[in-house]
Amino acid sequence: MSFVYNADPERGREWQRLFAQRAPDIDFRLWPDIGSAEEVRYLGTWAPMEDLARFPNLEVIFSLGAGVDQFDLGSIPDHVPLVRMREPGIVTTMQEYVAMAVLALHRNLIDYIGQQREATWRALRVRPASQCRVGILGLGQLGSAVAQHLTGLGFACQGWGRTRRQLEGVACFAGDDELASFLASSQVLVCLLPLTAETRGILNAKLFAQLPRGASLINVGRGPHLVASDLLAALDSGQLSAAVLDVFDPEPPPADHPLWHHPRVLMTPHVASMTQPESAIERVLDNIARHRAGQEMIGTVDLTRGY
Template sequence: MTLLYKANMVRGAEWAGFFAERAPDLPFRLWPDIGDPADIRYLVAWVPPDDIATTFPNLELVFSVGAGVDQFDPSIVPPHIPLVRMLEPGIAETMVEYVSMAVLALHRDLLHFIAQQKAQVWREIWITPAKRRRVGVMGLGQLGQAVVERLRAFGFPLLGWNRSPREIDGVTCYAGMETLPEFLAQTDILVCLLPLTDETRGILNADLFARLPRGASLVNVGRGPHLVEADFLAALERGALSGAVLDVAEPEPLPAGHPFWSHPRILVTPHNASMTRPDTAVDFVLDVIARHRRGEELPGRVDRSRGY
């Protein structure tokens, strides 16, 4: 009964320490030192190895080391093996911090002030009260709900859009594609926290930008393929969008010379809005393993028909 970790090796060493402390009877291995493949029952990975079914004939659970699973090719994980996305609290905590930072930066015109500083220009910009800046969050799962909870404290009018209905205190919620235009028309700062699926790929496109109030801004902490780059740059050029904070891109790392690097109204970060924290992630994995052994429902289990 062995657990195999295949992701960032530096963090993997931390995982190993926590497993030795909290589950000394569960053997822990770091890829590529897999030992006997027949002993592997649990796999924690960012990108899983090929031929899972034949390589690990006794595999029982596969965990994504992150909150998303779009980096997985679902066809290589046999349907009888549960695929579990990471729900440990560190991911939500760091995502809330990042989105709060990004929303406040756009709300308080930080991108303009950075440009003014580079140009050595001292010019005031009129302050818009938070109560007049509407923030809309696309994706109201664990992370989206944590984000709107924190943003509420700043006094922003809050909206949320989701595939399925949600009810959240203090948030005007919309569900389904038919309600998306109404949601967008009331959103001054748009936050994308959607999972990447066939339905959401390219959703941040020219049609969507045209439905936002003129001069709206964007925070993308979903995935790079959500964004149609040519449509996005054109929207910035014509003033349909006033600025953006992007933590994700396609491809990653963003290549040298890409227009995002030098655009004065884009802030780019290297896909580190949130990170899995090893100590609490180990607790989550051990809890799911215990539930699996007892035959209970598994938190974070991916619905393969939806892709998340």
Template structure:
């Protein structure tokens, strides 16, 4: 019985040390040092190798080394293999920091003051309380809930939208297609934290932007596939969307000459909002392995019918 790691080798060295200390009885190997492929029961990867069924015929669990599994072709993964996304505190903490920073930078007019500084112009603007700013989060999973808790703590008027009904103290929750229009109409700053599925691909499009208050801000920290780029550029040009902060795009990195690189009302970061921390990520997987062996449900187990 072997655990195989196939991702960044520098992080893999931290995983190997963690497994040697906390789960020494389980052999740990790092790709491409597979050993006996028939012994591989557990695989952690960002991009698993092709032909899993024949390559590792006794594989039981495929762990994603990131928060999402949309990079997996679930149809190519045998139905007997459990698929588990990464749930660990490093991902949550990083996302809370990034989104809170992004929302505060918009709320406190940081871009305006940076532009004024470059122009040598001293001009204060009215400061509004956080309660006067309406923030809406698309996606009420672990990350969405953690972000909302942070923003609520700062006093923002918070709402959330999800596929199915949810209840969160202090958050105006909406659900399903029928709940989306009202959610958008009350949102000045929109944060996308949805999983990428067939239903959510392209959700950040002209139809959605037109339902936001004029001049609203869009923050995408989900996946690049959520955004229809040409629709965003058009909405920015008309002023329907006032500015955008994008941590993800499609493709990544953006090609040279793409208009998002130089657009004056777009902030672009290279998919850094949230990263797994190798120590806590390894600990999370070790904990899930113990749960698996004890017959308990694993944290982050993917429902294939939903895609997340």
């Protein structure tokens, strides 16, 4: 029985070492050295693989990230579960990143970066976090954790999802009928939606127009959520005051893309959250044990819904 790892090779060697310590009965193989394809039962991958038929006895595909939108779900055999990564490292690093981004916007970091470039010394008014309302688009595992973390920092938080959620200290909105009310009071909008046919391009001119004038955007969902030309227009008109972007379409953006040089945009290279090998392996091994015992695995994707 073999487990094939297909992602960053440097991190893969760390996975290999940890597998040898914690699951010596599983033959760990680092792509492309897969050995006998007939022996492969489990595949851990970030990038989609075109020829899954090469693994005739494949039983489970593990996404090595929180999202699964990079996969062509229609190409995955019906009998092979796809399991997305749900481990503490992804959650805590996302909480850290969004807190950093919200604080940067709340405490005028973009303004101060611009002032430094111009050798301008001018203090801006400091307002308490409680006067800044942060709206989280998407209240899944990550969105819920981010919302609760921000409330701990004193921010007024609200969240929106397709279905109703209840989170202590967080005003929760649900469904299309409540989206406009949610947007109208979100001074900082954080996108943590899954990427589906319904959410592709959701961060567009129509949505931006429903935010308070001067609101700001943080996109840590997926690049295709955002219509970049609409964001640039909203920034230039003053409808939005700033944006922090960690995801793009494509990645990286072309060298001549205006986002690179816009004075009201902060960019990072898709680093908001990152799987931590130690805790990720514990989650994978737990799910393998569940699978062997005929139990439901944590994070199994509904292929019809896309998450």
